[in-house]
Amino acid sequence: MQLKRDLIIETALELLQAYGLADVTMRRVATTLSVAPGALYWHIKNKQDLIAAMASRIIEPLNGSTTEDLALNLRSVLLSHRDGAEVTIAGLSLPGSKAWEQLVERFIASIDDDSEAARVAALSIIHLVLGATLMEQSRAQLQETIGTPQPDYDGESDIRSATAIILSGLSQS
Numbered sequence: 147m148q149l150k151r152d153l154i155i156e157t158a159l160e161l162l163q164a165y166g167l168a169d170v171t172m173r174r175v176a177t178t179l180s181v182a183p184g185a186l187y188w189h190i191k192n193k194q195d196l197i198a199a200m201a202s203r204i205i206e207p208l209n210g211s212t213t214e215d216l217a218l219n220l221r222s223v224l225l226s227h228r229d230g231a232e233v234t235i236a237g238l239s240l241p242g243s244k245a246w247e248q249l250v251e252r253f254i255a256s257i258d259d260d261s262e263a264a265r266v267a268a269l270s271i272i273h274l275v276l277g278a279t280l281m282e283q284s285r286a287q288l289q290e291t292i293g294t295p296q297p298d299y300d301g302e303s304d305i306r307s308a309t310a311i312i313l314s315g316l317s318q319s
Contacts (some may be wrong), residue, residue, distance in 0.1 A: 149181055151189040155199045159227065162200065166287075167229040172196065194240060201237020202245040204230050213256040213268075217275050217309045218302060220249075224279045231280035238276075257316070267316040274308050 157178050161170045172193055176183040190196045204227050210216035224230040238246040253268035254260075282301050289295070 163228050198237040198240050201234040214309050216256050217305050220275045221279050231283050263319045267312050270312050
């Protein structure tokens with residue numbers, strides 16, 4: 147097997163799905179791939195680089211023709227991975243993140259307004275979706291751990307309503 151960056155990222159995402167972010171270490175990825183940990187560093191600079199690559203891969207399938215569609219689809223792609231919101235927040239937070247810049251540009255383009263207020267609205271929606279989805283995933287994991295039933299929560303409806311409120315505010319500015 148030839149070790150490549152894509153294989154390392156895919157393996158890390160598989161470990162994420164199986165065990166959660168806390169167990170995605172360079173050593174564990176290397177062990178899973180049956181290589182020495184040092185072999186990974188030819189392709190991935192460090193764990194932060196791996197997390198950034200995982201975040202990019204998580205949001206890669208993002209699509210939508212409207213801002214609401216993008217917001218709902220962002221939530222959906224985050225929820226499709228265990229700890230997806232946490233990984234994505236960590237990866238997009240790294241200085242100079244191209245994935246972050248592309249995500250922001252995509253939301254701004256969906257608003258179809260090049261004003262500073264539109265940029266702030268786009269950022270607000272992204273932050274809302276990331277934070278709300280992190281809370282949703284954290285709550286679900288906690289409830290699973292302590293064995294209590296999950297209360298009814300309609301995250302999709304909340305994202306839809308909040309996006310509409312932000313866009314309504316933008317149209318008033």
